[in-house]
Amino acid sequence: MSVTGGKPLHCLSFDVEEHFQVSAFWSEARRQQWDKYESRVENNTRKLVELLAQHDTKATFFVLGWVAERYPDLVKALANQGHEIASHGYGHELVTTQSPEQFRDDVRKAKSILEGLTGSPVWGYRAPSFSITAESQWALAILVEEGYRYDSSMYDRFQRSENARGSNRIVQIDTTAGRIWEISPSTLNVCGFQVPVAGGGYFRLFPYATSKTLLQRLEKQGVKLVMYLHPWEIDPEQPRMGGPWISQFRHYLNLQKTQERLSRLLTDFRFGPMRDIVCPVSVMYQEKDLLVAVTEK
Numbered sequence: 001m002s003v004t005g006g007k008p009l010h011c012l013s014f015d016v017e018e019h020f021q022v023s024a025f026w027s028e029a030r031r032q033q034w035d036k037y038e039s040r041v042e043n044n045t046r047k048l049v050e051l052l053a054q055h056d057t058k059a060t061f062f063v064l065g066w067v068a069e070r071y072p073d074l075v076k077a078l079a080n081q082g083h084e085i086a087s088h089g090y091g092h093e094l095v096t097t098q099s100p101e102q103f104r105d106d107v108r109k110a111k112s113i114l115e116g117l118t119g120s121p122v123w124g125y126r127a128p129s130f131s132i133t134a135e136s137q138w139a140l141a142i143l144v145e146e147g148y149r150y151d152s153s154m155y156d157r158f159q160r161s162e163n164a165r166g167s168n169r170i171v172q173i174d175t176t177a178g179r180i181w182e183i184s185p186s187t188l189n190v191c192g193f194q195v196p197v198a199g200g201g202y203f204r205l206f207p208y209a210t211s212k213t214l215l216q217r218l219e220k221q222g223v224k225l226v227m228y229l230h231p232w233e234i235d236p237e238q239p240r241m242g243g244p245w246i247s248q249f250r251h252y253l254n255l256q257k258t259q260e261r262l263s264r265l266l267t268d269f270r271f272g273p274m275r276d277i278v279c280p281v282s283v284m285y286q287e288k289d290l291l292v293a294v295t296e297k
């Protein structure tokens with residue numbers, strides 16, 4: 001664990017998508033209307049970037065290909081400010097509802113769009129709603145084949161585990177196509193159950209003092225925290241979507257409190273992008289040179 005600056009370095013990430021693209025409100029009919037809804041992702045992401053700058057913090061942004069096509073300057077600005085650009089796929093469809101061929105097309109298209117904008121290799125992937133599960137682990141080999149170096153899509157929340165440190169893992173997984181890093185969002189083992197403490201709706205559900213206590217407990221165990229949030233989670237003014245009450249409750253809970261909580265989180269803990277934590281700097285630069293060489297041919 002890095003202790004530069006006196007505090008351990010943890011992973012912070014954002015899934016850059018519109019408020020109407022979340023899986024909880026997904027329907028095929030709504031998917032056809034995406035271009036007609038009010039877009040709020042650019043403003044919300046720029047607010048996040050300002051907040052990160054105030055705390056001198058860099059993060060990983062898993063950008064949806066659909067968003068990158070519409071806001072290329074946003075992606076370029078994130079990269080220019082030193083944040084890591086990673087892939088959230090193109091169309092925000094669950095891995096579990098895609099065929100391997102559809103999944104390959106989706107992650108290839110997103111990677112190509114993002115790399116075309118930044119000129120740097122995209123190494124990371126996060127599936128919509130953490131949908132790489134035991135049943136869809138075939139996706140990992142495809143990610144390796146498509147040039148991804150790490151995945152952050154496996155989230156063992158509420159599963160049973162005997163491991164006292166929870167399901168926290170930054171590990172290499174062997175696939176039929178080669179190795180890939182898996183960086184799972186943090187959970188805390190409470191009575192044998194993996195309680196999610198890493199962000200999103202759980203970060204909005206708990207009072208900040210509770211989140212801080214749970215995260216500090218993990219930190220003391222030597223666990224590298226892996227946190228995630230979405231730009232729409234700092235936007236209490238977003239238009240309300242129709243859907244099941246449980247989805248509405250989870251999506252709209254405490255939106256007005258997230259920004260202030262995130263600010264406190266950035267004060268109390270030290271974060272960086274996933275790429276820097278997983279991969280040595282020397283390898284990063286070699287890769288960048290390779291990409292330039294390939295592009296210039």
Ligand SMILES: [Zn+2]
Nearest residue numbers: 015017128129
């Ligand atoms: Zn998403």
